[in-house]
Amino acid sequence: MTEPSEPAADVGVGPWPGGPGNWPPDPRLDPDLLADGDRRNVLDRYRYWSVEAIVADLDTRRHPLHVAIENFGHDMNIGSVVRTANAFNVAEVHVVGRRRWNRRGAMVTDRYVHLRHHDDVADLLAWAETASLPVYGVDNVPGSVPIEGFELPREMVMVFGQESGGLSAAARAGCAEILHISQYGSTRSINAGAAAAVAMHAWMVRHARPA
Incomplete structure (x- = not known):
């Protein structure tokens, strides 16, 4: 019983x-x-x-990491990315493409992060250039390099693509480097929200003080 x-x-x-x-x-x-x-x-x-x-x-101790995610297909993972960005207290979250996104996965953590919208990738890249921030993509595409052990800059923009298609061609072309998360099983890719969490944590391991 x-x-x-x-x-x-x-x-x-x-x-x-x-x-x-x-x-x-x-x-x-x-x-x-x-x-x-x-x-x-x-x-x-x-x-x-x-x-x-x-x-x-939070503003007194935000990390100089910016996180951007493309929103051309109304990806439900954006909320998860925002929630993780709040957990790691990043400087800003940039939503590229559609202004509206599904906030359910954020679990109201979007109230505590700074959100910035960009109409397209060109606008994001122009902003990053003005802010003197290099842009690095995260996607497991040919030519990408492992994020494990990579010398991630302290001040940077980390950009993620959609769940289905990954980074857009425009985003890939604008990145200083494209990084991938090493995988050891049979699946081709991991969930975009999970990938963002792993990538942000890789930055934290290198640059963040103990919580």
């Missing part, structure tokens, strides 16, 4: 004990969260903080 599973613990914290008269005099705290509780998927140190206060704190 299977034992009944224990109910899942509530995420986050409830209302601040004691009511409004006992709220801390901290301008970073959100009165609505203090009154109703904070059930968001945020670090404990950010409990009751307003979104604006969290973003301001």
Whole structure:
């Protein structure tokens, strides 16, 4: 006989004990969260903080890595990429192509990252040139080099293509180098969201301080 599973613990914290008269005099705290509780998927140190206060704190220590993803086919992986970009606290996420994208996979983490839209790859490349940032693609195409052990620049743009077709020809042509993630099984490629997570982590291993 299977034992009944224990109910899942509530995420986050409830209302601040004691009511409004006992709220801390901290301008970073959100009165609505203090009154109703904070059930968001945020670090404990950010409990009751307003979104604006969290973003301001993250801005003090963002990494100089920019992440771009092409959005010509309304790829559902963009949300996953944004969520990972938030976890690694990158400088900005650039969406290239369609302005609208499926935000479900981001799990509202898009509130805490800086998003920039580009109509096309040419606009992204022009922005990167103005910002003096080299652009590196991630795709397992002929001529690409393994990301493992590659000397990733500290300040850079890492661009990802669509789930089905990978990087567009325009994006490949504009990259200083195209990197691939080494694979050892039978599948030709891994999910675009997973690839972005692996590639961003490779940058973090090289350049980020311990969390």
